[in-house]
Amino acid sequence: MSPKLSQVCFHKSETGSSPSPPRALYQRSSKFFIVLTVAFSIFTDIFLYGVIVPVIPFALHHRIGIPPERVQAWTSILLATFGGALLVCSVFSGWLCDRIHLRKWPFLGALLIQGAATLMLCLATSTAALLTARILQGASGGVVWTVSLTIMTDKVESAGLGQALGYVAIARSLGVVMGPLLGGVLYERTGYYSVFALSFVFLAIDGVFRLSFIEARTASKWLATKNTEDLAETTTKKEPNKPVRRGSSISEASPFRRYAHRVHRRLPPVITLLADLRLDVALWGSFLQAVFMSGFDATIPIFVSRTFGWNSLAAGLIFLALVVPTCISPIIGWLSDKHGPRWYTAAGYLLSAIPLILLRLVDHDSTQQKVLLGALLALLGAFGTLFEIPIWAEIFRCTEIWTMANPRQYSAGGAVGQAYGLSNFFYSLGFTVGPLLTGFTYEAAGWSNMVLVLGITSVVSTIPTVLCTGGYIWRRKTERVDGVSDGGVAGS
Structure with a gap:
């Protein structure tokens, strides 16, 4: 890297070893550029995950020699x-x-x-190498999602977080669309290695973004007075008013409550956060979203190949129907910021069950069946957005309220990173369970029973969502925090 380029991408001032500000400080630390950097990192992560989804079944058989009957497993x-x-x-x-x-x-x-995992996938000629590469991909994905969203919440105020997350969701959706689509096209037309050539291009672009941006907490040391005041105003907006607590203080509480309070304070924050039922319901949403996504990733290529005789290209194209409708994500995020997440999330679960259950009707090869499959997947993608985006913002707001109510339990850095870490934990748990649940259910009980199980799960999820999301519904008239019921604190 040349001296000029290194000065632009990673100035000494970012580590505190130089008193002078880096070049283009304002632009590189702006909300627009940080959201763009975060969104592209999410896009790259999902693209690298999805680009080999339509390729894996064919590569397992033709490149590694797995028998056709073992490809699904x-x-x-x-x-x-x-x-x-x-x-x-x-x-x-x-x-x-x-x-x-x-x-x-x-x-x-x-x-x-991510780069090392992609290279290993490109060169793999055994199942052991493929497994190792996927492990590295998953490990890097855990870091990318957790760190990038935490970096973004440092810059974006709470009132606008849902809309910002909507743009991240669009980037995620583009990765979901472009990964399987371009993977299928390139593998079908130009061969195996071209799939990974494109992956390295996106990794290089992502590297430029990650080297160039400057974190909000770093940039605040050099921004002009006006920008510092803006940052303070943003921080004020992000901090909801503390709720009025009824009842006695800890010192006046019973010995049992005092003991429970001491134990609670000594537990790691990542554990105590799980004591918030409102947060738990949001984490369930992260889990379920991943089950749906990874479950269809594992089964749709096989299903359309068996039912319609489609190749990897067509298997990749069908994912367009599932993901394109998610372009409404920023609108859903804005509406959720304005009206609260409860009813949007509940409607998302309930409405998603309709196309999920109706997917049972797709069971033979005809033009009408192909159109029906595409239409139902499009509805599922649109309805899924209704609960996905509000849930992301809900996780941050629950954590924000919880840490304000228990300030001595958390470090100066707060607990936002750990909250997003928990979100990723449950999301990745869904990515682990999803392919196994849908893949083996599909093989053992068939496509119709598989989608029925997913549909029933979506309906049942509506109940805790109505009760807890946005604050406990039975307390919403008495406890309000910044327009949202204080379910998190009340649940402590």
């Missing part, structure tokens, strides 16, 4: 391996994120691991 195992590694690394990366000043370092480290 190995496809599910590889997808579940990715989720397992994502699961293990998510909580640790959240803990680390809250305890280091420069979150850029693990962000860059994850990029290097």
